[in-house]
Amino acid sequence: MGEYSERKIKVIKHIDELFTFIDIFEHKNISFHHHLRNGDYVLNYVLKKYIKENVQGINLFPSSIFPSYLGILDLIKNNQINDITTNYINGPVAQYISKNGLPGILKMQTHGGRARSIIEGKSKIDIAFIAAPYVNHDGDCVGYLGKNKCGSLGYAIADSIHAKIKVLVTDNLVDVAILHPEISGSNIDYILLVDSIGDSQGIVSGTTQVTNNPVGVKIAKNTSTLLKELGVIKNGFSFQSGAGGISLRVTKDVKDIMIKENIKASFFSGGITKYHVEMLEEGLVEKLYDVQCFDLEAIESLSRNKNHIPISASRYANPNDKSQIIKDLDIVILGATEIDYDFNVNVTTDSHQTLVGGSGGHSDTATESKICVIVSPLIQGRIPVIKERVTTITTLGKNIDCLVTERGIVINPLRKDLVKILKESKLKILTIQELSEIAHNFTNIPKDIVNRDKIIGEVEDRTFEIIDYIYQK
């Protein structure tokens, strides 16, 4: 902590007071971050005011939508929302939009694409409401301290700089200087005090432990063996895996290889869990670039370890950010709800057209990494993961390099270099059609039930190209 300055920002004790300074009816493009995940109270609290005032034609820009964000559902049902632009959507709001659509459009962006869109003025945000766990009177803020700490505030940084009005919403206003704030008070207009911004326990929702499911274990083993045979687990390599059980198991298996062969990685990036923290503390990796903490251990680490570095979504994955971290990413391990014969991956909808997620950093990391590996059981809930055409394209097939399942591995034929390295491999390497046939041997070919009559949303890649549409189910 440094010295505390004399500069003060207007501190407001109730949301009604805030809107005596701001005309609510003129500021209808509003944004939120999702770092408190399913434990967030701020979004519902703010939207209550918009419901009460019956503001029409709202355009929402939450970085993600979780099951507890029910204020959005109330607004939709009141016909107050026009467009929603987000990176991930799950739960009742997702289910409702899947069936009913919006008066406007649902735009699904990537994490890097969202930051880019805000910075470059494509997404015009009137007010950014930023849940802020630890704020001083200068408006400086970090996410890894405070009673409701959530770790990195990476997804809120672009909003905190480029929205017309920036409001920190906090339950923890302190009288000390913050030496290295994630959000700089120089950009902040108001501090809104509330009883509680959320429940930090809720941030672990949606994440999992390392899987012990035998099929998941087999997939992870196949993946780590593949990476070893490709020769990419070597000193100085960089790595990213999600918080899914199989991805974390791959991380564990990669860790075992690193210990056995005395290998040290340069960095891990993206969403950080206790498993990544353990590897940092054991000296197996030099740095963690953290855009989002997935558990409380990661948050604690962020507050005490200088090599665990919070980064903005722009630095993480904005293709136009010169310091973009993932441009140096060697390996990324990602999931899929569906993958098709052209290697396009869907993590946005399920096969029944219900919205169940979104890109997050999927397309960003797949595009930038040297090797992108999709890990998935071949059959999920009696449905094969491989389809002739995915229900929704989240990540373009040209950016996917390998698919690893429990029954075999597929290398994208576009990656002739990888195919060549694996020519003599004892791994079970098949074409995607061959692997699909193995699945069909158990399931037969499922009937395509996708309804493509009415567009309700679009998938915008980090390039701003619309790569697919989302249809009403």
Added chain:
Amino acid sequence: MSRSYLFIPGNTPSMIQNLDVFESDAVIIDFEDSVTSYDKDAARILIKNFLKKYSYKDIDLYIRINSAESDYFLNDVKDTLDLDIIGYVLPKASVKAINALNKLSSKKIIPIIESPLALLHVKEIANEDNVTALLLGAEDYTKELGIKRSLEGKEIFYARSIIAITANAYNIDSIDTPYTNKEDMEGLLVDSENALNLGFTSKSSIHPNQVDIINTVFAPSLDEITEARRIIKKSEETNKGAFSLDGKMIDMPIIEKAKKVLEKAKKYNL
């Protein structure tokens, strides 16, 4: 000749569907302890339909039927006689029970030695027709003896030794009892190595995640394979029953052992 025998419940479609995924050399589809009494017929129907549609050339498939004394024994055998399986694993083994099974089927039999009486008769059991391996069932064995089962397995040292020695003497395989803590991989490794060092040729498991370690322990190591290759090469070059290699005397039993090592290495693609 298998390194690993994985038990899979006969009434669990998700496990049955993936029985070839876990890299176990042999799979034992269980009709006995993991299937409750009201599900016995469902397991039989499921397996019958499944194995009529799917065949597994790279896996030795067995069915653990219910004991010869049970009400399910006869139907277990009759309903599976025409299936493409290698044989039966017979719980609560005795000479009488094996004879009863041999009257119904000519398939291979792996008796489970899981009582003190069966241990006393293990030579006779090993000598019965169609018996190709002996499997130690330590849980029931220690239960009958009224002693506590430990993860270290000191209490089954004698039983393990007798079974491994008998199987070796009768030139059949010996299968060690499962390691029951499915989370403890270090314990599994030690337990498997103990069994190997007592002369067991393989080990059974109750969880797919155990197969990898068992396969590693019961496969010949790279050093053993290299040594075996040198022995066979020298044997072919000298064309003698006994010769010296690196100052050590090599004779027929060592040459035969080397052949077995290479046979295993070939089978397991090592």
